[in-house]
Amino acid sequence: MIGFTESLFLKSMRKICPISDGSVALMAARLEECSFAKKDMILRAGVYSRYAWLVEKGLIRHFWLYDGKETVTSFSTEGGLIFSMDELYYGRKSEEFAQAVEAVEAWRIPLADLEALFRENIELCNWGRLIHQNEYRRLHRSHMERLTMPAERRYEMFRAQFPEICSRAPLGDIASYLGMDPSTLSRIRS
Amino acid sequence: MIGFTESLFLKSMRKICPISDGSVALMAARLEECSFAKKDMILRAGVYSRYAWLVEKGLIRHFWLYDGKETVTSFSTEGGLIFSMDELYYGRKSEEFAQAVEAVEAWRIPLADLEALFRENIELCNWGRLIHQNEYRRLHRSHMERLTMPAERRYEMFRAQFPEICSRAPLGDIASYLGMDPSTLSRIRS
DNA sequence: CTTTGAATTTGACCTGCGTCAAAAAAGTTC
DNA sequence: GAACTTTTTTGACGCAGGTCAAATTCAAAG
Numbered sequence: 001m002i003g004f005t006e007s008l009f010l011k012s013m014r015k016i017c018p019i020s021d022g023s024v025a026l027m028a029a030r031l032e033e034c035s036f037a038k039k040d041m042i043l044r045a046g047v048y049s050r051y052a053w054l055v056e057k058g059l060i061r062h063f064w065l066y067d068g069k070e071t072v073t074s075f076s077t078e079g080g081l082i083f084s085m086d087e088l089y090y091g092r093k094s095e096e097f098a099q100a101v102e103a104v105e106a107w108r109i110p111l112a113d114l115e116a117l118f119r120e121n122i123e124l125c126n127w128g129r130l131i132h133q134n135e136y137r138r139l140h141r142s143h144m145e146r147l148t149m150p151a152e153r154r155y156e157m158f159r160a161q162f163p164e165i166c167s168r169a170p171l172g173d174i175a176s177y178l179g180m181d182p183s184t185l186s187r188i189r190s
Numbered sequence: 191m192i193g194f195t196e197s198l199f200l201k202s203m204r205k206i207c208p209i210s211d212g213s214v215a216l217m218a219a220r221l222e223e224c225s226f227a228k229k230d231m232i233l234r235a236g237v238y239s240r241y242a243w244l245v246e247k248g249l250i251r252h253f254w255l256y257d258g259k260e261t262v263t264s265f266s267t268e269g270g271l272i273f274s275m276d277e278l279y280y281g282r283k284s285e286e287f288a289q290a291v292e293a294v295e296a297w298r299i300p301l302a303d304l305e306a307l308f309r310e311n312i313e314l315c316n317w318g319r320l321i322h323q324n325e326y327r328r329l330h331r332s333h334m335e336r337l338t339m340p341a342e343r344r345y346e347m348f349r350a351q352f353p354e355i356c357s358r359a360p361l362g363d364i365a366s367y368l369g370m371d372p373s374t375l376s377r378i379r380s
Numbered sequence: 381c382t383t384t385g386a387a388t389t390t391g392a393c394c395t396g397c398g399t400c401a402a403a404a405a406a407g408t409t410c
Numbered sequence: 411g412a413a414c415t416t417t418t419t420t421g422a423c424g425c426a427g428g429t430c431a432a433a434t435t436c437a438a439a440g
Contacts, residue, residue: 066338073334089323129319133279136326140263143333144254147261147369151427171388179337181428186389341397361418371398376419 001035001056001105004028009054009107012079016130023123030117031107036100043084043098051108052083058104059165061173063097072176074138075101075165081131087111101169151180152188191225191246191295194218199244199297202269206320213313220307221297226290233274233288241298242273248294249355251363253287262366264328265291265355271321277301291359341370342378 004010005024013019031054036042043049045065060076073096076082084094088111117124145154158178159166166174175185194200195214203209221244226232233239235255250266263286266272274284278301307314335344348368349356356364365375 064334064338066334069338071334071337073330085323085326132322132326133275136275136322136329139326139329139333143329143336144256144261144263146333146336148254148256148259182388183390183429184427187427190389362416372418373399373420374397377397380419 001033004031004107007056008078009056013127015079016134017123017127019123019127023121026121027109027117027124030109030113032109034106034108036104036106038100038103040100040104041097042082042100042104043094043096045095045097046093048087048093049084050087050111052081052088052111052114053104053106053108055080055082056105056107058100058106059102059168060098060104061101061169063099063176064095065097070176072173074135075162075169075173075177077165077168082106083111083114088115101173146179151178151184154178154180155185155188191223194221194297197246198268199246203317205269206324207313207317209313209317213311216311217299217307217314220299220303222299224296224298226294226296228290228293230290230294231287232272232290232294233284233286235285235287236283238277238283239274240277240301242271242278242301242304243294243296243298245270245272246295246297248290248296249292249358250288250294251291251359253289253366254285255287260366262363264325265352265359265363265367267355267358272296273301273304278305291363336369341368341374344368344370345375345378 005028010019010024034053036058042053042060043062055076055078057078060080060082061072062074062076063070063072076098082098084096086092086094086096118128119125145157149157155174155178158174171185171189172182175182178185195218200209200214224243226248232243232250233252245266245268247268250270250272251262252264252266253260253262266288272288274286276282276284276286304318308318309315335347339347345364345368348364361375361379362372365372368375
C-alpha cells in the first residue's frame with residue numbers, strides 16, 4: 001500500500017478541515033497497515049476492539065443483530081473512519097458489527113492513541129468532531145426520510161445521495177438500510 | 191426564578207460530568223433569564239436564532255415541517271439544551287422548529303458565547319460533547335426501533351425510557367415522534 | 381467447467397397500520 | 411358557562427409493503 005502521506009484517506013481528511021503536516025506526522029506515527037478480505041468482521045457486537053480503522057479502499061457495512069435479524073445502519077468507504085462509538089465514548093462493548101463487503105485496505109490505530117490525539121491536537125480534535133457531526137446529520141436525515149416518505153422515494157433519495165454505494169453494495173444490504181424488504185427494493189428497481 | 195447556582199439545570203449538568211465553580215461562573219455571566227408561554231416558538235425553520243436556551247422548567251417539542259406535515263423529532267425538558275445544530279455547527283438557518291408544549295422557564299445565552307465557552311473551557315467543552323453524544327445515541331436507538339419493531343413495542347420502549355414525557359406530552363406529538371398515526375397510538379393505549 | 385450455495389427476482393397472498401370521517405372529550409376564550 | 415377550538419377516541423375500509431415460496435441468476439471454490 002502507498003504511504004499515508006499520499007493516501008486517499010488524507011486527501012479526504014483535508015476536504016473536511018485543514019490539517020497541518022505536523023498533525024499528519026503525529027497521526028502517521030501511530031498507524032499500522034492492515035487489510036480485510038470480503039466478509040471479514042472488523043467490529044463485533046459484545047467485544048472490545050481496541051482499534052479504529054482509517055479506510056483507504058473498500059466498502060464496509062455496519063449492522064445490528066436484533067432478534068436474530070440483521071439491520072444495516074450505515075456504510076463506510078474510502079475516507080471513512082471505523083470505530084465503535086460505544087467503546088470510544090462510553091468504554092462499553094460494541095453493540096454493532098462492521099463487516100467488509102468488498103476487500104478493505106486500511107490503517108489501524110489503537111483507540112487509546114486516537115483518543116489522545118483528539119485530546120491533545122486541536123486540528124485532529126476538530127476533524128473528529130466534524131466526522132461525528134456529519135454522521136449525526138446523516139442519521140437524522142435518514143430517520144426523517146423513514147418517517148415521512150414511501151419506500152420508492154426513500155430509494156431515490158439514497159441513490160441521489162450515495163450513488164457510489166448504491167451500485168457497489170448488494171441489494172439486500174441497501175434494502176435493510178432503507179428499512180424495506182429485499183423483494184420490495186427489487187420491485188422498485190424494475 | 192432562582193439563581194443559576196441553585197438551579198435544577200446546573201444539577202443535571204453535574205450529573206453528566208464534573209463542572210468546577212469557576213466554569214459555572216464563566217457560564218453564569220453570559221446567561222439571561224427568559225420564559226415562553228405554551229405554544230410559543232423557540233426556534234423556527236428558515237431563521238437564525240442566535241441563542242441557545244438552558245431549560246429549567248417546562249416541556250419543548252422539536253419538529254420538522256415537510257410537505258406541510260409536522261414530524262416530531264425529539265422532546266426537551268428540565269436540564270435540556272435547546273439550540274439549532276444547523277446554526278451552531280454549520281452557520282446555516284435552522285431546519286427545525288422548537289415549540290413550548292408547556293410554559294417554559296429558561297436561561298438564554300448567545301450562540302457565539304456558547305461556542306467560545308466550548309472552545310476555551312475544557313469542562314464545558316466536554317459537557318457539550320457528551321450532550322451531543324447522548325443525543326446521537328438516542329436518535330440511533332430510536333431509528334433502530336423504528337426499523338425493527340412494530341408500533342406497539344415501540345410505544346412500550348418509549349414509555350420505559352421516557353415515562354415522564356410520556357405522561358406530559360400530548361398523544362399526537364408522541365405518535366408523531368414514534369412514526370405512527372394518532373389513532374394507532376390511541377388504540378394501543380387502550 | 382461443474383458444483384454448490386447465496387443473492388435476486390417474481391408471483392400470490394395477507395396484514396398492520398394509515399386514511400377518512402364522525403362523534404366524544406377536553407381545553408380555551410370571552 | 412356558553413361557544414368554539416383542539417385533541418382524542420372509535421369504526422369501517424383500503425393499500426403499501428411484508429411474508430412465503432418457488433424460480434432464476436450470480437458467484438465462489440474445487
